[in-house]
Amino acid sequence: MTVVITGASRGIGAGLAAHYRAQGLDVMGTGRSLSADIMLDVTHPSSHTEMAETLGARAVELLVCNAGVYLDKGNDITTGYGADLWAQSFATNVTGVFLSIQALLPHLKRAQNPRIAIISSQMASDEHAPGGSYIYRASKAAVLNLGRNLSTDLRQEGIAVGIYHPGWVQTDMGGDAAAITVDDSVTGLAARFAALNMDTTGCFETWEGRAHPY
Numbered sequence: 001m002t003v004v005i006t007g008a009s010r011g012i013g014a015g016l017a018a019h020y021r022a023q024g025l026d027v028m029g030t031g032r033s034l035s036a037d038i039m040l041d042v043t044h045p046s047s048h049t050e051m052a053e054t055l056g057a058r059a060v061e062l063l064v065c066n067a068g069v070y071l072d073k074g075n076d077i078t079t080g081y082g083a084d085l086w087a088q089s090f091a092t093n094v095t096g097v098f099l100s101i102q103a104l105l106p107h108l109k110r111a112q113n114p115r116i117a118i119i120s121s122q123m124a125s126d127e128h129a130p131g132g133s134y135i136y137r138a139s140k141a142a143v144l145n146l147g148r149n150l151s152t153d154l155r156q157e158g159i160a161v162g163i164y165h166p167g168w169v170q171t172d173m174g175g176d177a178a179a180i181t182v183d184d185s186v187t188g189l190a191a192r193f194a195a196l197n198m199d200t201t202g203c204f205e206t207w208e209g210r211a212h213p214y
Contacts, residue, residue, distance in 0.1 A: 002026040002058050002107075006042060006100055007067030009033055012119065012166055015186040016064060028055065030067070042067045042096030043088075048103035059110035062193060064117045065097040065143075072135040086135050093139035098146060105157075114159045115196045117189070118147040120204070122165040127213040144204060144214070151202035160201040164192055167207045180207075 003020045007013040008029025017029040030040035030051060038054050041047045069092045071085045101116060108114040122128060124140035144163050151161035166189055167180045188207035196203070204212045 001061045002028065002055075002111075003062045003064065004028045004030070004038075004055070004060050004104060004107075005064040005066055006030045006040060006096075009036055012182060012185055012189070013064070013066040015182040016066070016189065019186050019190055026058075040067075040100075042100060043091040045099055048099045051100075052103040052107070055104070055107055057110075058107055059112075060104055060107040061111040061113055062115050062117065063101065063104055063108060064119070064193070065100050066119045067096055067100075068093050068119065070133075070136045072133060075133075075135075077132075077134075081134055089135045089139045090142065093136075094142045094146060097143050101150065105159075108159055109157060113197075114157075115193060116147075116150070116154075116159060116161045117193045117196065118143060118161065118163045119166055119189075120144045120147070120163045122206070122212060124165075124204075125213050148202050148204075155198065155201060158198065160196045160198050162192065162196040162200065162202075163204045164189060165204075165206045165212050 003025055005013050005017050008017045009031035013029065017027050020027045028037045030036055030038045032041050038051050040051050069089055071089050072081055075081050097118060120143050121140040123133060123137045124144040147161050147163040154161055167185045185207050192205055192209060204214060206212050
């Protein structure tokens with residue numbers, strides 16, 4: 001079984017890569033550093049093409065779209081949220097996810113049980129809107145919408161798509177005060193990915209397996 005994880009250089013992505021490697025699976029983690037299994041800048045279309053070429057004829061059973069940024073953390077509504085932050089955030093958190101999936105569709109179609117897991121956030125929810133972090137919230141809401149629509153279009157290909165809130169995790173993005181560890185999140189997410197199938201495609205779930213409000 002081949003697993004491809006974007007943004008696997010640190011945090012949740014690195015944790016997931018270690019988890020699957022410990023199971024003896026073929027794991028290809030992407031990142032922007034030379035230490036990554038596959039170098040990938042999700043904002044560059046040509047980088048996605050190179051990633052797909054590197055994978056050759058592999059069948060990809062699980063693609064985890066984890067790469068993401070939170071550039072507007074702590075910004076003030078009166079002075080922050082510059083246009084450059086909007087562009088960079090959506091290029092990574094939304095367009096980058098779509099390009100990853102698009103590039104690896106031929107590899108997913110070769111698999112017997114192909115699944116795509118998109119890491120979104122509870123901050124994507126319209127029902128939970130406490131304010132602030134407008135760019136990050138908007139980008140995660142957009143990728144939730146992307147995943148839901150992809151689940152419809154890819155159903156005929158037999159490819160299941162799930163969207164997930166990984167929890168508030170103790171990473172560089174989540175901070176030391178976050179509620180759960182990387183190991184907690186990884187264990188929960190891996191269980192969710194394993195349960196993903198054509199009956200649950202289009203789901204928006206928490207790392208614990210609860211349905212998350214849209």
